Amino acid sequence: MTQEEDSTVAEDKKLVQAITSMDVDFVQWYTDVVKKAELVEYSSIKGCMIIRPNGYAIWEMIQKELDRRFKETGVENVYMPLFIPESLLQKEKDHVEGFAPEVAWVTQGGLDPLQERLCVRPTSETLFCDLYSRIVQSYRDLPKCYNQWCSVVRWEKTTRPFLRSMEFLWQEGHTVHATAEEAEARTEQMLNVYADFCEEVLAIPMIKGRKTDREKFAGAEATYTIEALMHDGKALQSGTSHNFGDGFAKAFGIQYTDKDNKLVYAHQTSWGMSTRIIGAIIMVHGDDSGLVLPPRIAPVQVMVVPIAQHKEGVLEKANELYNTLKAAGYRAKIDDVDKQPGWKFAEQEIRGIPTRIEIGPKDIEAGQVVVVRRDTREKIVVKIDEVADKLSEILETMQSDMLERARKHRDAHTSVATNYEEFKDAVENKPGFIKAMWCGDEACELKIKEDTTATSRCMPFEQEKISDVCVCCGKPAKKLVYWGKAY
Amino acid sequence: MTQEEDSTVAEDKKLVQAITSMDVDFVQWYTDVVKKAELVEYSSIKGCMIIRPNGYAIWEMIQKELDRRFKETGVENVYMPLFIPESLLQKEKDHVEGFAPEVAWVTQGGLDPLQERLCVRPTSETLFCDLYSRIVQSYRDLPKCYNQWCSVVRWEKTTRPFLRSMEFLWQEGHTVHATAEEAEARTEQMLNVYADFCEEVLAIPMIKGRKTDREKFAGAEATYTIEALMHDGKALQSGTSHNFGDGFAKAFGIQYTDKDNKLVYAHQTSWGMSTRIIGAIIMVHGDDSGLVLPPRIAPVQVMVVPIAQHKEGVLEKANELYNTLKAAGYRAKIDDVDKQPGWKFAEQEIRGIPTRIEIGPKDIEAGQVVVVRRDTREKIVVKIDEVADKLSEILETMQSDMLERARKHRDAHTSVATNYEEFKDAVENKPGFIKAMWCGDEACELKIKEDTTATSRCMPFEQEKISDVCVCCGKPAKKLVYWGKAY
Numbered sequence: 001m002t003q004e005e006d007s008t009v010a011e012d013k014k015l016v017q018a019i020t021s022m023d024v025d026f027v028q029w030y031t032d033v034v035k036k037a038e039l040v041e042y043s044s045i046k047g048c049m050i051i052r053p054n055g056y057a058i059w060e061m062i063q064k065e066l067d068r069r070f071k072e073t074g075v076e077n078v079y080m081p082l083f084i085p086e087s088l089l090q091k092e093k094d095h096v097e098g099f100a101p102e103v104a105w106v107t108q109g110g111l112d113p114l115q116e117r118l119c120v121r122p123t124s125e126t127l128f129c130d131l132y133s134r135i136v137q138s139y140r141d142l143p144k145c146y147n148q149w150c151s152v153v154r155w156e157k158t159t160r161p162f163l164r165s166m167e168f169l170w171q172e173g174h175t176v177h178a179t180a181e182e183a184e185a186r187t188e189q190m191l192n193v194y195a196d197f198c199e200e201v202l203a204i205p206m207i208k209g210r211k212t213d214r215e216k217f218a219g220a221e222a223t224y225t226i227e228a229l230m231h232d233g234k235a236l237q238s239g240t241s242h243n244f245g246d247g248f249a250k251a252f253g254i255q256y257t258d259k260d261n262k263l264v265y266a267h268q269t270s271w272g273m274s275t276r277i278i279g280a281i282i283m284v285h286g287d288d289s290g291l292v293l294p295p296r297i298a299p300v301q302v303m304v305v306p307i308a309q310h311k312e313g314v315l316e317k318a319n320e321l322y323n324t325l326k327a328a329g330y331r332a333k334i335d336d337v338d339k340q341p342g343w344k345f346a347e348q349e350i351r352g353i354p355t356r357i358e359i360g361p362k363d364i365e366a367g368q369v370v371v372v373r374r375d376t377r378e379k380i381v382v383k384i385d386e387v388a389d390k391l392s393e394i395l396e397t398m399q400s401d402m403l404e405r406a407r408k409h410r411d412a413h414t415s416v417a418t419n420y421e422e423f424k425d426a427v428e429n430k431p432g433f434i435k436a437m438w439c440g441d442e443a444c445e446l447k448i449k450e451d452t453t454a455t456s457r458c459m460p461f462e463q464e465k466i467s468d469v470c471v472c473c474g475k476p477a478k479k480l481v482y483w484g485k486a487y
Numbered sequence: 488m489t490q491e492e493d494s495t496v497a498e499d500k501k502l503v504q505a506i507t508s509m510d511v512d513f514v515q516w517y518t519d520v521v522k523k524a525e526l527v528e529y530s531s532i533k534g535c536m537i538i539r540p541n542g543y544a545i546w547e548m549i550q551k552e553l554d555r556r557f558k559e560t561g562v563e564n565v566y567m568p569l570f571i572p573e574s575l576l577q578k579e580k581d582h583v584e585g586f587a588p589e590v591a592w593v594t595q596g597g598l599d600p601l602q603e604r605l606c607v608r609p610t611s612e613t614l615f616c617d618l619y620s621r622i623v624q625s626y627r628d629l630p631k632c633y634n635q636w637c638s639v640v641r642w643e644k645t646t647r648p649f650l651r652s653m654e655f656l657w658q659e660g661h662t663v664h665a666t667a668e669e670a671e672a673r674t675e676q677m678l679n680v681y682a683d684f685c686e687e688v689l690a691i692p693m694i695k696g697r698k699t700d701r702e703k704f705a706g707a708e709a710t711y712t713i714e715a716l717m718h719d720g721k722a723l724q725s726g727t728s729h730n731f732g733d734g735f736a737k738a739f740g741i742q743y744t745d746k747d748n749k750l751v752y753a754h755q756t757s758w759g760m761s762t763r764i765i766g767a768i769i770m771v772h773g774d775d776s777g778l779v780l781p782p783r784i785a786p787v788q789v790m791v792v793p794i795a796q797h798k799e800g801v802l803e804k805a806n807e808l809y810n811t812l813k814a815a816g817y818r819a820k821i822d823d824v825d826k827q828p829g830w831k832f833a834e835q836e837i838r839g840i841p842t843r844i845e846i847g848p849k850d851i852e853a854g855q856v857v858v859v860r861r862d863t864r865e866k867i868v869v870k871i872d873e874v875a876d877k878l879s880e881i882l883e884t885m886q887s888d889m890l891e892r893a894r895k896h897r898d899a900h901t902s903v904a905t906n907y908e909e910f911k912d913a914v915e916n917k918p919g920f921i922k923a924m925w926c927g928d929e930a931c932e933l934k935i936k937e938d939t940t941a942t943s944r945c946m947p948f949e950q951e952k953i954s955d956v957c958v959c960c961g962k963p964a965k966k967l968v969y970w971g972k973a974y
Binding site: 043044076084085101110127151166 | 569
């Protein structure tokens with residue numbers, strides 16, 4: 001350790017100590033990370049968060065990746081109004097019952113009270129249906145696969161940054177099809193887009209499955225979901241895709257003339273992913289030093305940190321390296337502010353930047369640098385001339401290691417229960433998913449929730465038969481269900 | 488003309504006739520274009536528009552170009568809440584007076600009435616100030632240059648797609664600086680970013696200048712603006728950049744300790760451009776066949792149209808060309824639906840796609856295609872093997888021709904008035920900008936507006952002295968002003 005590094009250990013420690021250990025208090029750890037990494041700031045409106053540059057840059061990366069994948073499947077972007085007239089919201093019975101209790105109402109515009117209240121969109125099914133009822137006339141107009149990136153509002157009492165807030169950012173896709181089969185295919189396709197994105201880019205393995213009727217979207221025929229396991233063993237619903245059948249089409253009169261000149265109802269889907277997924281990135285990969293961002297989603301992939309930067313030639317060489325990395329296409333930054341390396345290391349670690357490159361006088365003399373991985377803290381000595389080549393390997397290895405580690409953690413925190421005692425013991429003592437059989441009766445779902453606070457996460461597409469009977473009532477089982485406590 | 492083309496003339500005409508001629512009724516022409524090009528659709532909420540895929544794709548191109556330019560100047564993106572508590576909106580006196588009459592108020596959240604009303608953001612100065620008052624403490628924290636892409640709401644009685652609507656999309660940049668000089672430099676820098684973007688990408692020449700006190704932003708020390716001239720001779724304010732001095736900082740307590748350890752107020756700016764600019768693209772470049780999009784902003788730059796596509800080899804060759812163009816980096820599409828070429832030509836023209844490539848059996852035999860420019864309808868015969876090379880030249884020529892044409896139109900519609908009779912005659916008989924001297928007195932500005940409905944557009948940065956006296960009152964003149972009727 002150089003003198004410079006040595007002198008900064010105290011300062012370094014202080015920064016790191018500001019984050020509560022995740023084993024001591026996971027909830028506080030999460031809040032600390034979100035705040036210290038400067039992802040969000042609280043606002044004057046209770047329950048609404050400000051997404052700061054470090055947080056928003058992650059969302060921009062997510063948008064870019066998802067948007068590209070959407071467009072590859074033929075999706076087009078649109079923008080729908082922020083407001084929904086009360087009468088329009090009420091057109092689909094289940095839908096309004098699901099959302100009305102948690103919407104914000106505009107009752108005055110300018111100086112005048114409104115004749116009809118407008119709700120601030122909690123989701124935009126009703127607006128898309130209204131549009132489709134006007135622009136879909138013939139089978140030639142189908143399918144329409146629209147998406148929008150926007151914010152939505154849900155009046156939540158208890159809020160937490162990214163996980164649950166009164167306003168959040170998301171995308172909502174809404175499609176309309178000629179047949180039930182096409183709608184079903186699109187519902188599955190978009191769930192797969194989400195799952196692949198999470199695995200390939202966010203290094204988060206997902207369980208894909210179907211929600212029970214109790215947990216499905218208000219107005220949907222079927223809701224498919226991807227469920228992830230957080231570090232503390234709680235589940236997080238990370239994206240959903242809904243098949244509406246022709247329910248909304250009937251409520252909104254979305255009809256078209258088919259090839260035989262018959263007037264028939266269209267079939268619809270909707271699907272969404274929100275800033276909530278940033279919470280998943282934090283809680284799956286983070287550690288006691290802060291965020292750990294998977295290289296493919298990190299807004300900054302590598303931070304060049306000059307050591308003893310006042311010494312002749314160091315800053316020059318560090319900048320040269322930084323420029324080489326940028327030219328090679330890395331999302332690189334250089335931290336050349338007048339602070340001690342230890343402070344810079346802690347800063348880079350809190351922010352979860354996947355790698356840092358330490359470059360000091362001795363390194364330069366030896367024609368090498370030290371690449372440090374954020375996830376393992378492994379130090380890799382690389383020749384200066386080879387950094388631009390080697391770094392992509394290091395980042396790709398880190399990416400796949402992170403996915404592997406998350407998968408192992410999830411598998412190690414997935415237990416099996418074949419009777420109610422085992423089930424209750426698992427909820428109590430083994431944080432994580434619990435796989436158990438279910439009779440299909442909502443009463444059992446409710447009882448489990450009341451007894452244990454665990455909820456049905458999904459009926460996985462990959463069904464296994466681990467017992468013949470329902471884990472709760474003992475009657476013949478219909479489905480394997482993933483259960484868990486959830487965010 | 489081939490037989491195929493001949494048979495479609497009638498159909499072609501019908502589509503084109505659906506657009507009112509701009510010389511007959513410019514307002515109706517605008518509405519027709521917006522609707523027929525499928526840029527927007529009206530919604531169930533009076534005054535709110537739905538931006539359809541063709542319209543939103545233009546906005547995405549604008550976002551991409553502007554966002555890149557912002558980031559090159561060190562701007563970072565954030566997201567602020569949609570709602571502003573009434574008490575926060577009221578902190579800066581001029582600001583609240585300017586905006587309160589046109590905001591939407593949320594008075595109920597979920598099932599409960601709110602204790603304090605929330606307004607739906609008409610602009611977010613107050614939220615950014617509130618944030619800056621909390622995160623700016625030392626000169627080391629400065630500058631902060633934040634921007635957000637979002638929608639805002641202003642309760643307008645009379646609305647028109649893109650030009651004026653109750654809700655519109657925009658970006659709003661908000662910066663905070665140590666000194667007045669830095670704030671002034673940023674205000675000018677961002678106005679230049681807007682002006683350069685409009686000229687280089689949208690092919691719209693801009694007059695840069697300063698707004699009079701009467702026309703400036705509520706709460707600003709100075710507002711700079713870019714003003715464009717539409718085809719009908721009306722002006723459109725296309726982007727603004729405001730210097731707030733330390734007025735908002737004093738109202739919101741944004742103070743920092745400077746290098747001498749003294750507590751001082753910060754200086755701020757804000758700047759915005761909105762979906763309104765799409766209205767400018769339409770009204771500067773459009774013609775009686777529809778939209779004409781400048782190649783650099785066009786979501787689709789070239790449409791490949793197979794002629795007699797049922798004949799052997801045509802579709803195959805057309806697709807080959809389409810793939811070549813895509814591989815070469817063009818934003819290309821192929822229109823191979825089972826419709827007549829005339830219908831496809833009209834469709835491509837209405838949507839303003841800069842070029843189409845006609846490829847039929849005879850062309851293939853001759854080893855050539857016909858490239859047709861949307862703006863001039865010029866037909867350019869190009870060898871098939873050379874299309875990928877030649878097309879970029881054609882598009883670049885079209886881009887610069889469009890700018891030149893718009894500049895000539897503007898200059899031909901800019902008149903000079905040295906006395907009030909000339910001024911009134913110009914407003915009456917010469918649609919366009921009027922350059923005239925002004926004494927600096929608001930009374931003259933008001934009188935001109937009342938007498939003629941023309942308003943002061945800006946005091947251009949490039950001042951000339953065309954007379955010694957105010958065009959209205961005859962007293963000594965202080966400034967040259969661009970006047971005009973405006974959208």
